[in-house]
Structure formats: C-alpha cells, structure tokens
Amino acid sequence: MKVLDSDTCIGILRGRTEVLARRAAEQDEVVTTWITASELFYGAAKSVQPEANAALVVQFLNTLPVLIPDLASARLFGEVKARLASDGRIVADADLFIAAIALSHGATLMTMNRRHYERIQGLAIENWLRA
Template identity: 30%
Template sequence: MMRLLDTNILSEIIRPRPDPGVINKLLGHPASTLFASELTRFELRRGTCLRDHPDPLWQAISEQILPIVNWLPLTEPISLNAGNLSAQLRRQGMEIGIVDTLLAATALTHGMAMVTRNLRHFERVPGLTVENWFDPAVT
C-alpha cells in the first residue's frame, strides 16, 4: 500500500530523540511506497522559518527528509476532491482545517493511507485509511 506521510511523521526524523517505532516503520517500507505532499514541504519550511536560526534546521530537513519520499503536487483533482470534502465536513460540523483537508484529499485521490499522529482530524474523513506510526500496535 502507498502511504502519504504527514509532517508530524517526517519531522520525527530530525528530532533529538526520534520515536524508534516511527523510524523503524519508515525504514521498513520501500521508498517507492512513501509519499508526501508539497503542502508538507510548506509546513516544514514554515516551521523552520519561525525559528530564530532556521538555516541549520532547513539544511537537516533538506538532507534527511526531503530526499526520502516521493513528492506529490497539488493538482486539480485533489483541489476538487478537497472542496467536496471540506463542504461535507463543514455541513457535519467536523471541519479539520484547509491543509489537513487537502492532505486527506491527496491520500484519497491517490488511493493512499494517511500516516499521521493527528487521528483527531483524519479519522473524521470518510473512506480514508489512517495509520498512526507512533502506536506500537501498528505495523
């Protein structure tokens, strides 16, 4: 199965004490099955730029995170699916935010599982397979 990795999964790579389960799962899946959205690159860059000294962190991200996944652009089908999903979730009083809606739509459009720690948002999305790699029970 192909997987779309959320920012909270990828950023674990450069943490001083990364979660060993997340790292083992990253290493245990073929690189050809691991994807990230350009929206995740945006989130990584934004988070870096909010720091006092962003350059060393961005260099670590550029060397250790960016090369290990396949990057997906935001496309028209994703945008249209996200618009539908956003309206559906809003009508149900269960909005999850624009970026998470676009990420969920990316996973759905490409038939991928969403790998994230943010179960509260992504489990609201109908038809989306969600994996929490911080949970030791998840393989």
C-alpha cells in the first residue's frame, strides 16, 4: 500500500509528468489520509478559484480510498510523538498523524518532503519525483 502525502497529491493534480507516470505504473494500492484531504481542501479554499479547485479536489479524492484514524494509528501517534520529544525533535502533528496512519497499515508514504518524515523510525518513504 502507498499513502499519498499532500505534495504528491498536488503533483498529480497539477499534472506533473513524473508523478503521473509513477502513479500509473504503481502496482500497490494507492490511498491517502483524511489529513491530506483536509490540507488539499484548505489549499483550494485559499486559492483564487476556491469553488473550482474544491471540485477538482473532490474529483481526485473520489478516485482513491481515504484512510481515517483508528486506535492503532492513535497509539502509534502517541508513541512516536513521545519518542521524538524525548530526543528533542519536533514533527508537526499533521505529519505525525499521516505517518502514524501509514505505519499502522504497514504502508509506504509517498512524499516529496523527506525531511518532514525521515526522523520517524520504521516509516518507509518514497518520492515519485526521484527514481
């Protein structure tokens, strides 16, 4: 399973050739999270064409499952946040929620922001802009 982060979704929505090609060739199930969906709607709402962009977001999100939190991801969120805090490392809660959901599903996170996630132990990360 591959979990799309916001930046990868935006790459698809903007028609980035490299991202579209990797998405089309992907054999694993491709999903996203409710957090990413929220971030996409936020971006649409603050854009010059909020209604049109929100419609594009809805159209895109209707093409893939959107994962919601469960007790397993909630527990992982708490454990990972505590571990990072004890090491003096901070990761934004939204990124931690996305990572916890990916971890709880044994999935690979598709992101272009490696530095946001590389401190999270056990999280598999891939970037569809790089081979």
